[in-house]
C-alpha cells in the first residue's frame with residue numbers, strides 16, 4: 001500500500017450508534033431550495049437546458065442579475081411544519097437540506113457573509129425553522145453544504161499562483177467558520193452532506209479536508225460525513241490511493257444505483273435521486289421523463305436490498321410550496337410505506353440469488369426472516385427462491401393481511417412460492433420464515 005497521511009483512517013464500516021441509525025433509515029428526502037428557485041430554469045423567456053440550480057453558470061444570464069435575486073426572495077407560503085408533515089407521511093427517516101449551494105447564497109443568517117437570508121425581504125432563518133420542524137416530528141436533519149462558492153471572491157477552481165494560494169487559504173478559513181457556525185446554531189443536526197469538491201483547488205487541499213473532517217467531528221461527536229468531502233495526499237476523492245473509502249458512507253451514487261452488491265464494495269452508501277431526469281432546484285418545465293411513484297418505490301427497494309439508502313429530491317417553488325407531482329409522489333410512497341415499511345426500515349442485503357420478480361431484504365435484528373418485495377409477478381404466479389446452502393423455507397405469507405402462501409420444494413435447494421391469482425396492482429411484500437437445515 002501507498003503510505004498516506006490523509007487517506008482513509010478507518011477500514012470497514014462505522015459501527016457506532018449514530019451510524020447504525022443511519023444504516024437503518026432506508027428512505028430519505030433531499031431538498032434543494034434557494035435563489036435559483038426564483039428563476040425556475042428560465043430567464044429572459046428562454047429555458048436553460050442544464051440543471052435549474054446551475055442557472056447562474058449559463059452564459060445568457062449575467063452574474064449580477066443572478067446575484068441580485070436575493071432582493072426578491074420572500075417565500076410567503078413557506079411553512080416548515082407543513083414540509084415536515086409531508087415528509088413524515090411519506091415515511092422518510094432523514095432529510096438533507098441545502099444551506100448553501102454553489103451560488104454561495106446562505107439560507108441561514110451567517111455572520112461570515114452578508115449574502116444570506118437575513119438580507120432578503122423574508123429575513124428569517126430558513127434552516128432553523130426546518131431543523132426544528134423536522135426534528136420535532138422525529139426526522140433526522142442533515143445539512144447540505146457546497147464547498148464550491150461562486151459568490152466568494154476567494155474561491156478558486158485551481159491553485160496556479162501564490163496569490164491563488166493566499167486567496168484559497170482565506171477561503172478555507174471562511175468555509176470552516178461557516179461550518180462551525182452551523183454546528184453552533186443547529187446542534188440537533190446529525191451530519192453534513194458536502195458537494196462542490198471536484199475541482200483541483202480542493203483536490204490539492206487533502207490535508208485541510210482531513211483536518212476539517214476531524215475538527216467537525218471533535219466539535220460534534222457522532223457527526224456523519226460522506227465520502228464527497230475529502231481528498232487524499234494525491235488528490236484522490238471518495239476512495240484514497242489505496243482504494244479505501246474516505247468517509248462514513250459512499251456518497252457517489254447521484255442519480256444512479258449500483259447494479260449488484262459487488263458494485264457497493266460492501267460499503268454503506270446512499271443514492272440521491274431526482275424525480276425528473278436531472279435538475280434538483282425548482283424548474284418551471286421538467287424536461288423528459290418524470291419517474292412514476294412505482295418506479296421510485298422500486299428504486300427504494302433496490303437500494304435497501306443492496307445495503308443502501310434511497311434519498312428522493314424535492315425542489316420547492318420560490319413561494320415555499322411543492323409542485324403537484326412531488327406532493328402526489330410523496331403521498332403514494334407514504335401510502336405504500338405505511339403497509340410495507342417493515343421490509344425497508346432497519347433492513348439489509350440478503351446474499352441469495354437475485355430473482356426477476358423483485359428484491360430480497362432481511363431485518364438486521366432477525367436472521368430467520370426474509371422479505372420478498374415483489375414488482376414483477378410471473379404469468380405462472382410462482383416466485384422462484386434460491387436460498388443460500390442449508391437454509392430451508394418454513395413459511396410464506398403476505399405481509400399485508402398474513403395470507404399463507406404455498407411453498408413448493410424444487411430440485412436442489414430452490415423453491416416456488418405460489419401466489420394467489422389476485423392481480424395485485426401495487427408492489428407487495430411476501431414474508432419468508434426460514435430455518436437452518438440439519
Ligand SMILES: C[C@@H]1N[C@@H](C#Cc2ccccc2)[C@H](O)[C@@H]1O
Pocket residue numbers: 032051053054195254272280
Ligand atoms: C446533489 C447535486 N450535486 C450537484 C451537482 C453536480 C454536478 C456537477 C458537475 C457535473 C455533474 C454534476 C447538483 O447541483 C445537486 O446539488
